[in-house]
Ligand code: CP
């Protein structure tokens with residue numbers, strides 16, 4: 001694979017809805033190719049000499065490391081700019097910051113709160129901008145999820161994926177829309193107060209007539225190929241633990257839920273980080289206050305044969321690399 005699709009060159013990667021099924025699948029094919037190249041020690045320095053800004057308003061392990069390693073493997077220089085490092089939004093507007101960064105960097109990654117920030121960076125910088133997570137969407141995660149599903153199931157069309165938990169967060173939104181674009185049957189299973197916004201459901205329904213949003217676990221998980229969950233409390237909502245525990249405890253992914261699928265080969269995915277034991281500060285605090293040893297997924301499921309979460313985490317690298325190469329790379 002040495003060519004890119006011309007529609008992607010110079011384009012920002014802000015949300016799945018901005019891309020066709022063909023383009024999303026192209027990113028996956030390119031990611032698979034780059035993964036094989038990396039494993040076989042074949043150089044793929046398509047971004048030789050480029051400089052990339054990595055802006056993080058929120059913390060990150062996978063996204064930051066994936067962008068950093070992807071840049072390095074592609075021959076580019078990544079520059080990490082954390083919350084306290086630049087003026088963004090405090091002393092200088094997003095628009096002005098974008099104009100400055102665009103004159104120095106060849107591309108910008110942004111992780112943060114408001115989706116309008118990443119949009120403004122894209123509108124004003126004049127260089128490709130990649131969304132490393134906002135409150136609304138997490139599209140580079142979706143690509144890793146789709147690649148992992150395709151590696152295990154062999155295809156995406158008609159694959160049934162149930163997302164269980166906080167059905168209106170960035171991961172749920174992205175899976176609902178991104179999965180529907182590529183022809184999957186996406187089901188969101190959550191208490192009614194945590195259902196996706198109607199406008200997000202409408203976006204998915206443009207691509208699929210099999211979108212399901214339900215509070216019934218039995219209805220959602222029957223015959224599914226993939227069960228996906230995420231944290232009950234996303235970054236920036238840390239005051240909501242008590243309320244979410246109350247609402248979402250019945251939606252914990254446990255062996256009983258896995259059995260209800262009736263599919264012994266069902267795969268379990270989670271974008272990570274996950275609360276599946278007491279080995280974290282938050283995990284310990286929740287145990288002391290609420291008596292829960294595990295939250296959105298049990299340790300048993302997390303460590304079971306169904307769980308592909310670490311392959312999924314590794315695929316963040318290969319898929320992010322594909323996005324960088326396709327939108328900014330010289331792949332002649
Ligand atoms: N899944 C994910 O985005 O992980 P990080 O928050 O560690 O980047």
Ligand code: NVA
Nearest residue numbers: 169230234235271272
């Ligand atoms: N919904 C989570 C995803 C983390 C990768 C959050 O926004 O914190």
